[in-house]
Amino acid sequence: GAGVSQTPSNKVTEKGKYVELRCDPISGHTALYWYRQSLGQGPEFLIYFQGTGAADDSGLPNDRFFAVRPEGSVSTLKIQRTERGDSAVYLCASSLTGVGAEAFFGQGTRLTVV
Amino acid sequence: AQSVTQLGSHVSVSEGALVLLRCNYSSSVPPYLFWYVQYPNQGLQLLLKYTTGATLVKGINGFEAEFKKSETSFHLTKPSAHMSDAAEYFCAVRPRAAGNKLTFGGGTRVLVKP
Numbered sequence: 014g015a016g017v018s019q020t021p022s023n024k025v026t027e028k029g030k031y032v033e034l035r036c037d038p039i040s041g042h043t044a045l046y047w048y049r050q051s052l053g054q055g056p057e058f059l060i061y062f063q064g065t066g067a068a069d070d071s072g073l074p075n076d077r078f079f080a081v082r083p084e085g086s087v088s089t090l091k092i093q094r095t096e097r098g099d100s101a102v103y104l105c106a107s108s109l110t111g112v113g114a115e116a117f118f119g120q121g122t123r124l125t126v127v
Numbered sequence: 128a129q130s131v132t133q134l135g136s137h138v139s140v141s142e143g144a145l146v147l148l149r150c151n152y153s154s155s156v157p158p159y160l161f162w163y164v165q166y167p168n169q170g171l172q173l174l175l176k177y178t179t180g181a182t183l184v185k186g187i188n189g190f191e192a193e194f195k196k197s198e199t200s201f202h203l204t205k206p207s208a209h210m211s212d213a214a215e216y217f218c219a220v221r222p223r224a225a226g227n228k229l230t231f232g233g234g235t236r237v238l239v240k241p
Contacts, residue, residue: 113179113221
């Protein structure tokens with residue numbers, strides 16, 4: 014595709030449920046990132062993939078959050094036992110690997126936990 | 128750990144007036160520096176970046192930013208605001224030494240008055 018695609022664009026779920034958020038990066042981009050943007054704040058780093066492996070998952074807030082990228086392309090962010098505090102916009106970005114390589118962002122998935 | 132401070136969560140300017148958005152970073156080694164713009168219900172779009180070389184960087188839509196190492200700053204300017212500049216602007220840094228994650232400031236929302 015032309016850009017980073019995230020699905021769904023909106024997700025409403027009940028507290029305690031499990032959700033999956035999908036990111037389809039730009040073709041050929043080996044690096045993929047997940048960020049979380051709460052209302053009125055800047056994006057916060059969650060996890061970074063280089064190929065299939067998570068090179069840095071230091072931003073995942075707790076063990077309810079998990080992400081995979083099994084074939085080095087599409088990635089899924091998984092949240093177990095959702096809490097109201099998980100409500101935010103989840104942003105995905107991808108880039109080539111290189112000095113100062115630009116990260117291209119998707120439009121995000123707005124997650125609302127009720 | 129790196130941090131980014133954007134002074135002023137909201138800025139109001141008149142159409143045709145100077146736009147100045149302030150960004151200061153905290154890092155022992157000057158990082159790569161970025162400015163992103165986010166229009167309503169859209170993803171982040173790169174305005175400009177500084178990696179090396181000339182410290183005055185020109186970006187899209189008439190924006191520019193100057194890296195000042197002595198002031199640990201990377202302020203964003205545009206000589207003449209346009210109504211279409213109304214958006215939220217984020218300053219971000221990425222370490223040179225290792226790692227690819229972006230650390231964002233809290234954002235500055237720009238309102239342009241006719």
